[in-house]
Amino acid sequence: MQNNNHPEARRGMVKFVLTIFFIAIVIAGIYLLGFTPGEA
Numbered sequence: 001m002q003n004n005n006h007p008e009a010r011r012g013m014v015k016f017v018l019t020i021f022f023i024a025i026v027i028a029g030i031y032l033l034g035f036t037p038g039e040a
Helices: 002-033
Strands: none
Touching: none
16 A cells, blocks of 8 residues: 555655646746746
8 A cells, every 4th residue: 555655655756746736837937927027
């Protein structure tokens, strides 16, 4: 049971990190598009 649980936890961790990374990029993109110094 433990041997089967370790890869699953690792895969979930990778998916979690990628999701956070993707959200951060989206937020950064919206911020850069919406609050560019040139337009403000």
